[in-house]
Amino acid sequence: MKLLRRLVPHPLLTLLLTGTWLLLVNGWSLNSLVFGFMLGILIPFVTQPYWPDRPRISRPFKAIEYVLVVLWDIVQANIVVARIVLFKPNSERRPNWITIPLDLKTPEAITTLAGTITMTPGTLSADVSDEGHCLLVHCLDAPDPEAVRDEIKQRYERRLMEIFE
Amino acid sequence: MESLFEFLVAAFLVIAGIFGIVGSYGLIKLNDPMSRLHAPTKATTLGVGGVLLASLLNAAAFGKYFSVHELMITLFLFLTAPITANFIAKVHIHRQETRESMPSAGEDHHWATHDTPEDEEQ
Numbered sequence: 001m002k003l004l005r006r007l008v009p010h011p012l013l014t015l016l017l018t019g020t021w022l023l024l025v026n027g028w029s030l031n032s033l034v035f036g037f038m039l040g041i042l043i044p045f046v047t048q049p050y051w052p053d054r055p056r057i058s059r060p061f062k063a064i065e066y067v068l069v070v071l072w073d074i075v076q077a078n079i080v081v082a083r084i085v086l087f088k089p090n091s092e093r094r095p096n097w098i099t100i101p102l103d104l105k106t107p108e109a110i111t112t113l114a115g116t117i118t119m120t121p122g123t124l125s126a127d128v129s130d131e132g133h134c135l136l137v138h139c140l141d142a143p144d145p146e147a148v149r150d151e152i153k154q155r156y157e158r159r160l161m162e163i164f165e
Numbered sequence: 166m167e168s169l170f171e172f173l174v175a176a177f178l179v180i181a182g183i184f185g186i187v188g189s190y191g192l193i194k195l196n197d198p199m200s201r202l203h204a205p206t207k208a209t210t211l212g213v214g215g216v217l218l219a220s221l222l223n224a225a226a227f228g229k230y231f232s233v234h235e236l237m238i239t240l241f242l243f244l245t246a247p248i249t250a251n252f253i254a255k256v257h258i259h260r261q262e263t264r265e266s267m268p269s270a271g272e273d274h275h276w277a278t279h280d281t282p283e284d285e286e287q
Contacts, residue, residue: 020237026234085195098268119206127255127278140200
């Protein structure tokens with residue numbers, strides 16, 4: 001068991017890499033499955049020293065809901081940003097920095113949140129604070145920064161808390 | 166049936182083109198560096214996404230095979246776009262802003278980009 005643990009340090013990553021390889025090959029055959037699986041064993045084994053911890057995902061089904069919510073928001077985000085770019089004069093636009101205090105602790109969860117913020121309506125994550133307790137977000141047009149902060153915490157961070165912690 | 170698919174593919178291509186143009190136009194029109202970053206990161210997601218959907222649909226409806234490469238491109242795009250944006254934002258913070266000009270970092274001292282010896286001296 002211990003030997004298996006050492007040979008396959010990230011079982012989920014192995015599965016993910018095998019799946020990715022099959023999608024890249026763009027077809028189904030036993031050859032590519034075996035080769036993908038070999039890559040799936042080899043790559044986590046070689047890169048193991050770079051990430052000793054693995055993210056713990058407690059509720060994987062919540063992740064599907066999260067992905068759907070984010071996809072929907074991305075479509076909306078595009079339309080909102082397009083409208084601001086096309087119809088709002090620069091003088092009426094209120095670009096703003098906002099600080100989001102983080103409840104999430106794991107680096108994987110914070111990275112996911114930062115990525116989501118960049119992809120969704122009028123917001124872009126720019127930086128974390130030096131000890132990782134806050135996220136710096138730039139808003140394209142935010143007359144009310146508090147509302148944006150509360151929405152991000154409510155809509156994304158709460159869901160990520162359920163998935164990761 | 167065939168013309169329905171042709172119509173859908175064309176519609177996706179046109180939508181993608183519009184968002185591509187809006188993204189590029191945003192680069193010219195918005196007037197500060199951080200805002201300028203918003204236009205290409207967002208408008209192009211749907212721009213590229215539209216082309217990929219059209220390609221997926223076209224291959225499934227008219228080609229003799231079903232292609233999943235488009236899904237991979239979408240996935241990699243979603244993974245890399247926020248990182249590029251984040252790097253550009255960090256360069257901006259590093260070169261144009263100082264610790265004092267940034268908003269407060271809440272319970273911590275300052276933002277990670279300003280965690281350098283040069284910033285310490287100022």
